[in-house]
Amino acid sequence: MDKKDIKLTSSEIGTLWGQYMNGTAVEIINTYMLSIIEDKKIKALFENAMRTFGKKKKQIITFLKKDGFPVPIGFTDSDLNKGTKRLFSDIFCLHYLHIITLHGLLGHTTSISSFIRKDLRYFYDSCDNDGKRMYHQTTELLLEKRHFQRDPYFFPDENPEFIQGQDFLDGFFGNKRPLAATEIIAL
Template sequence: MDKDDLKLTSAEIGTLWEQYVNGTAVDIVNRYMLSIIEDEKIRTIFEDAIKIFEKHKQQITRFFENEGFPVPIGFTDSDLNKGTKRLFSDIFCLHYLHVMTVHGLLGHMTSLSASVRKDLRYFYDSCDNDGKKMYHQTTELLLEKGHFQKDPFFYPEANPEFITGQKFLDGFFGDKRPLASTEIIALSFNIKKKILEKTLSIAFSQVTQSKDAREFLETSQQTSDEQIQTLSKILQSDNLPVPMSWETEVTTSQDSPFSDKLMLYHIGFLLQAAQAYHGTGLATSMRTDLVVTYEKIILKNLMVTKEWFNIMTQYKWLEQPPLAPNRKKIAKDT
């Protein structure tokens, strides 16, 4: 069927909107990082990332314009303060790009699975290919520089085994069984994401101009730290290594490279993305103590996200996505 016979669905408009707004936020951070990075290999990867997003941004803009939808504002040069002091080390910049590439890959696949129209499916397919290439590049460079944080190694068992009883689920009474590999994946992944959230909260709290924003960022930092400690203790109880923190990769600069709007939006994006990872951790956990831990983390993050939403709407920093027609209002206006 020709694309002209298919209008974009609400899901397709929604995914395009999210890709544009989230992409422009990350792009502003990438462009600042490019301005401070000294390592030539890291600079080259950031140059590629910025070129790739510009291509994606132009295509998303065409989709909106062709359908008669307004192009989102997202984040622009007005959210970037040029010529400011260094806030991050080169290595943190590389870590940041690696993690945000992972977020992008998951976002592209979600968007692809929600797309029907051929041109949109092929667009997200190309985005996924670009993201995979960037993932390989950032991974290889982190490995080369000795900064890639590998998950714990396992020693092979002699034979496959089957679960034989309810004791496998026990996490509170008696001897806990060792963590399963599927549970370790989620624990390590969630810790790494919380480390990025905490590090950015520390950096942003140093440079933000708004008192409300600073207080929220301090709350975000404290919450992230508590959750990192909670999840780390579970790994440590099985004598498994914990991912390293990145706080020392933040300088003491108080010179803000970004608008308060961008910094708070970015933390909110990470909070919301984290809920999906926490949900995956909950779904893959069979030990009862892990289930309870993830439930508490999800509930706490909902409370922090509500606080974030209140500040964003108070300052009119939160752009509204396209809404379904309000049929009741339309009927009253006739």
């Protein structure tokens, strides 16, 4: 089989469709936030995020059209209530961008396993690289502005212990015990 003739599979179409829908939803939220943000550094990150997704959106459209699939309608400017008074602080917007970037990173990492075609694998690699870059930028700016919320510290016992009996499980059913570090991650 000629690699250039590989058609999109159902999982590839679904993944591209999902990224387009999620991306256009985030794009509308980012458009609103960009319109209210006053802090120059935060505004610059949002402008970068908007440019980056704009390029990705064009690539997704190209992939779909090339194989004869319609472009999803997605979210558009008609979903944005322009002129709405300010709802969020600049710092809230920065936290939002940080968290949505984390969700994007998870999605890109999962999505790459759906693709066989080289062009799509490299596309998702670039999405992942852009996401990692944005993650580092939002983290650094949150730290600079002293608004990065760190996980709680953990103070372990001096010696490791093996779980014996039901004591460890009793923590789930009434008796209290300290949380394990792996349980804190999930919170």
